[in-house]
Amino acid sequence: MSLQVVIIGAVALGPKAGCRIKRLDPSVNVTMLDRDSLISYGGCGIPYFVSGDVADLKGLLSTSFHMERNAGFFKGAKGIEVLTRTEAVAIDRKTKQVRIANLDHGGEKSIPYDRLIIATGSSPVVPPVPGMDLEGVMPINDLHAAQRVQEMVSQGRVESAVVIGAGATGLEMAEALADLWGVETHVVEAADRILPAFMDREMASMMTSHLEAQDEVNIHLNCPVSRILDDGQGKVRGVVAGGEEIACDLVLVATGVRPNSELAREAGLELDDRGAIVVDEYLRTSDPDIFAGGDCVSQMHLISGQRIYMPSGSVANRMGRVIGGNVLGGQNRFPGVVGTFCIKLFGLSLAHIGLNEDQARAAGFDPAAPLVVQADRAHFHPDQAMMYMKMVADRSSRRVLGLTALGENGDAVVARVNALAASIGGGVSLDEISNLEMAYSPPLGAALDILNAAANTVENLIEGRLNSMHMDEFTRRLEQGEGADTVFMDMRTAENAKPFLERYAPAWTHLPQETLAQHLNEVPRDKDVVLVCNSGARSYEAQCTLNAAGFSNTYNLGGGVAAVRKSGYPILGNGDKSGK
């Protein structure tokens, strides 16, 4: 008799595993079930459906050749039996059967399996505050919710909205509401930064500044929600967050997800502390005939060496293929993840891989993480745009631990992060990235790529030639003004320095880098000297000169004035929009 494979869950991982099994061995019987009527959709596309970028919900449900991925499609094109509106209520591991219930008609029955795949995904975490059950308050967890929101905004029924949570989904939904529909949108976040799962404060601040510059977008940080307000008729009228009341007629809850693992727990499979199913590197659960993957499992982080929970549609797809092979006896490995992430918001893109500086420290490393600013291709090419980048490396081992990049050419930003994907898990060194052979042609890259430059800069920091100062510390000292024991030394042209001298002299001084060697006596030795240029490159050059002349009181403003401006700090007053 044919092998019987049952798959619980028909989005991302489930279909991928099922199709792979049928391609490897069409004689296998594959049955896939799902609670929902809509299956195999691109959930990550929901914000783009709400915004109108994807005109029709079918876009998220269709193959690249425009066939809708419904039960009929899986039957005809893939040879997979699909049962929609069907819930798995219990797994009997002894008899190897799954008890299933039809959610429309109520009938229950058991179906046998030789191999079982748990692809139950995740559910939204809802903050435990009063009012979450009001009309107009909803998580964005499936296409039905997406449709409801899209209907409300497209019919003009939403004037203002509060998005709870500044993670990827929350920010993408905020863009969708504000950009196309002109909804006044407030994003409230309990943490001190947006995207707290991935970003350090400096890099987060650049995107926050960009978001705040958009019409209709308001970001509220350090702002936990304490209650949702009732209009007296069971409908939302506002949100209380961080002690303030924000009026709104729609609340989207985007405070993360948790693994759907009740079924696995009841079947006695091993779960981790946060309730995610534990799988080995072959994606087997603690029962060798049961595989699991996607949003219901935790993964090994290949850099920190810790198990983490990183739900991702992309990881789920790749895991699906691995499981498909292993169900049939293959030995395909999925050793873990390296935490890649990207997001595009109002034309600005941000991407990340590995650990940020805070995470690296928490994982026991001694991180060096200077900020680097450079053009994303030949600086003389008209298509160039500035990119802002932080590479994190361990000081003692020189191992690269993470990378964050931000800029306007989204593909170019993501490219730098992806360039580390194949090697960062294996412990790539700074020296290898310093020499990394990035393709070069002036319209497409730089002779010395920003990724090479970032590795070089980390090395300079580790070896003590570069002594970098964070933006936060720079602005704190700048605001102290002349009373403090800090001198800011502008290494640029007189024209560049002029407005800064007008605003900050005498604390701000001017000494062009190319004249420094002849004017060493003008550099104070009794104060901290913060060296400043546009990007941090000329000021580093100056720091080398001063190091050699015996100065040990200099700091380089990492990323220069460009980075300070990008973070939204009004260094030349509120009228200074040059960073925008």
Add this chain to the structure above:
Amino acid sequence: MSLQVVIIGAVALGPKAGCRIKRLDPSVNVTMLDRDSLISYGGCGIPYFVSGDVADLKGLLSTSFHMERNAGFFKGAKGIEVLTRTEAVAIDRKTKQVRIANLDHGGEKSIPYDRLIIATGSSPVVPPVPGMDLEGVMPINDLHAAQRVQEMVSQGRVESAVVIGAGATGLEMAEALADLWGVETHVVEAADRILPAFMDREMASMMTSHLEAQDEVNIHLNCPVSRILDDGQGKVRGVVAGGEEIACDLVLVATGVRPNSELAREAGLELDDRGAIVVDEYLRTSDPDIFAGGDCVSQMHLISGQRIYMPSGSVANRMGRVIGGNVLGGQNRFPGVVGTFCIKLFGLSLAHIGLNEDQARAAGFDPAAPLVVQADRAHFHPDQAMMYMKMVADRSSRRVLGLTALGENGDAVVARVNALAASIGGGVSLDEISNLEMAYSPPLGAALDILNAAANTVENLIEGRLNSMHMDEFTRRLEQGEGADTVFMDMRTAENAKPFLERYAPAWTHLPQETLAQHLNEVPRDKDVVLVCNSGARSYEAQCTLNAAGFSNTYNLGGGVAAVRKSGYPILGNGDKSGK
């Protein structure tokens, strides 16, 4: 006394090494000399200056903060002594002196060195045919030549031009002449494809087709130049190539470069067969006090294991930093190159890394290299564009050997190639790339990236599930028509198949993939069956079904109809422009 470092050559590697030395130890005396009056320019930017993308020659000579990199700049900002219009005429290794000559005044003298860096670059190879000395015939090897061409075209003195050589420089110059200036441009190439140093025929044909679709561009392949024609007054009037005469008033010679190594040869340093200076992985020549890098040296190819000559401004820059450190006693390694390359022409970009299928075979591997076509981001996102990709892997070791990608979003194309840069030299496996964690968000990537898909496709080929047919073979059989023992089976919708049935029936048949399992008896067993869809994905699905049903006579058209059209083949007649 301070260490004396002399650098011969002041473009790319020379300045990079010199500046690094001065940053590491400002007490070192660095003297850099160059035959030219213009130094430290971005030579790769020449086509963009000729086209007008870079408005002023100063753009190629300036830092990102708009300071011109002349002798004064290097003196003031970097502490480097620069002698322009100065030629090194001999190296005396015994006394450690370089004999230099002033090209303007004729004086000669010797300068001592403790460490010498040879950064003499390369010179154009000029084909040995009559007429190369005529007025209007020139290689594009420096800024002076660039200026002359730019003056000629901007003053309207060029109506038609012949570019000899379809390498990167030749094609970029052709774009510059034709696109902005409307010059009728002919590119003549002796090989059977453009970019013969990097491309296989299939991938090259897609870019060739794109070039030929542009106004004023004509590509002549298999077309060696035999002579340049004189107008009787010492000026060019045309070119004879491949037996044909092409009239023109400008000839640009872009048939590659050779290393400038005469000085090294005369000093008794080791050269390789093609005359490039041999260096070790620390970039030391056979004399431990003399370093060399950039266009005058050969490199180890980390995949083929052979020494190659790959001149590149980008490699030169990275080598410069390594030499800078090693001159001061560092042990920085430059183990070799992996052959990355990219080019953007009329909005279409092409990138490559490692070995192509032909090169892999020549290097002793047994390559599998199927063509894959997929969107470069979520297929439902409006910014998506199709990408065309070939990954090359060794059948027995499953080692990835190379990658070529082509598409309209240039940064996205280059990104896939760069994603292999850190791992391909170390022998990354197909399985690792299959699971490569590319960042995903619908505007910036796909849940299963084309790079993952390409690795999966190579694996399917190696494991015998996929039996792929090259485009060349497909079109050859298609032209044979019904007389041949080949059936083309269109697995798409009736609407897609209709025009193909009209043109090619009875050799062309139609059987939608989703109905195949019920119609196996309609598939002939006595002929070769070529399975066709738009991209090769549905036809692969069909092939799996047919394999399991015992058919061993099926071929999958790799890349599908999309790839055939992209290569410019008029599959539905000359009116078929749908691939453009």
